[in-house]
Amino acid sequence: MNTLKVTLFISFLLSGACGSISAANTVDRPKLIPQARQEATLSYAPVLKKVAPAVVNIYTIQHQKVALPNSPLLDDPFFKQFFERAYPEYDHEQISLGSGVIVNKEGYILTNYHVIENADLIQIALADKRQFIAKPIVMDKRTDLALLKIDGKGEFPYLSVSVQEDLEVGDLVLAIGNPFGIGQTVTHGIISALARSQEGINDFNSFIQTDAAINPGNSGGALVTTDGRLVGINTAIYSRSGGSMGIGFAIPTPLAISVIDSLKTGGHIIRPWLGLDVAPITIKTIGALGLEYPQGVLVKSVYPGGPGEKAGIKAGDVIAAIDEKEIDDKAAFDYRIAITPVGQKATVKIFRQGEVRTLPIQFSKPPEGSDPLPFVIKGITPLQGAKLRILSPALALDLGLNPMKEGVVIAEVEKEGVATRLGLLRGDILVSVNKKSVNTKKEAIALLQNKESSWNLVLKRGNKLFDLQIKG
Missing domain, CATH: 2.40.10.10 (Trypsin-like serine proteases)
Structure with a gap:
């Protein structure tokens, strides 16, 4: 609701000279008196009216x-x-x-x-x-x-969402929003950085950084170029005081395309998929991979029959670029997949055993599960109010989980249920009930229907296991 705050610790090392200015650029030019108002005015008003x-x-x-x-x-x-x-x-x-x-x-x-x-x-x-x-x-x-x-009739003024990726550091931008509820306000600045990775804002960690003033209340507002293109949705700030300190973050508009296109599928977002499980490359692993510096992502596993396997990608390959866009890290890999339409063909540049290869690949719709409807847990049980489903690549992507994961997952949690009061969350994977492992929804339902005086639940959230002891 209010603009998110992100705490960053940034240090800059400035060294060397930026070069010299040629004498040709320092030649004295005659100073002229403006003959008309237009000659003396520099204004963003025309683009803002639009x-x-x-x-x-x-x-x-x-x-x-x-x-x-x-x-x-x-x-x-x-x-x-x-x-x-x-x-x-x-x-x-x-x-x-x-x-x-x-x-x-x-x-x-x-x-x-x-x-x-x-x-x-x-x-x-x-x-x-x-x-x-x-x-x-x-x-x-x-x-x-x-x-x-x-909820109204008629036509409304609107901005088209830009899918172009032509922004550069130093480009002028305008931020428009409702800071502190005082009404529509415009600030200006430049693009300070691109593909800035910030944990805790969203799952894709690739943001436009700008020094245009963004304050609480600006969240959801527009970041536009000086020619009127919507290129970002203002989202978060770095702040120690609660106000702008010249470090704001916007979600690039290409990431919004799948959300807008979901109107065609009844509000269901179809996320593109390559069927690959990848890991970041670190200083410790570059030697074994034959790299000079950390670049790309390492393929850990390949989903059988998925787009990656069909393209010929194997575990141990390093993905360095997609459609000639360099992949610097896992955040860049996830972002590149997220903004590519389902069905689009691309080329993948990989390193394999010292060789560089380019493979064709097609971004596909992830496989759906066999149980599209969740089972709602009722009765006297710690999971009362939780909705269980079997994990599939499509469901895992919706929940922000690894599409390679399997098992029984909490797909939703009702607000008033026991599961909510115990702090269980959407995306938690049920590992065991009373020391008995859970692999299928049928097993989970059978175990949870037993009348017990106490319960022991083991759940996985992210990379952590939680052991819950509950008295009946």
């Missing part, structure tokens, strides 16, 4: 139940009844601010997932002061992007 109407302010309301006060008197039924009458549960209204960009004339708005997460009501204010209610259509935590639909 793009600003498509940037909206977002106000979200979240209702939170406030429980009865803690008191030992509540253990007594008489006093508990008295307190319930005197202090009934009530709604606490939490209002948050953000920004968004209208991306087509029908009134679909692109914004950050974290801006509207858990919102009960979403209100939109356009630059022309019109106000509307909006409804979430697509919410994608993996990219930290969401798509809303304005």
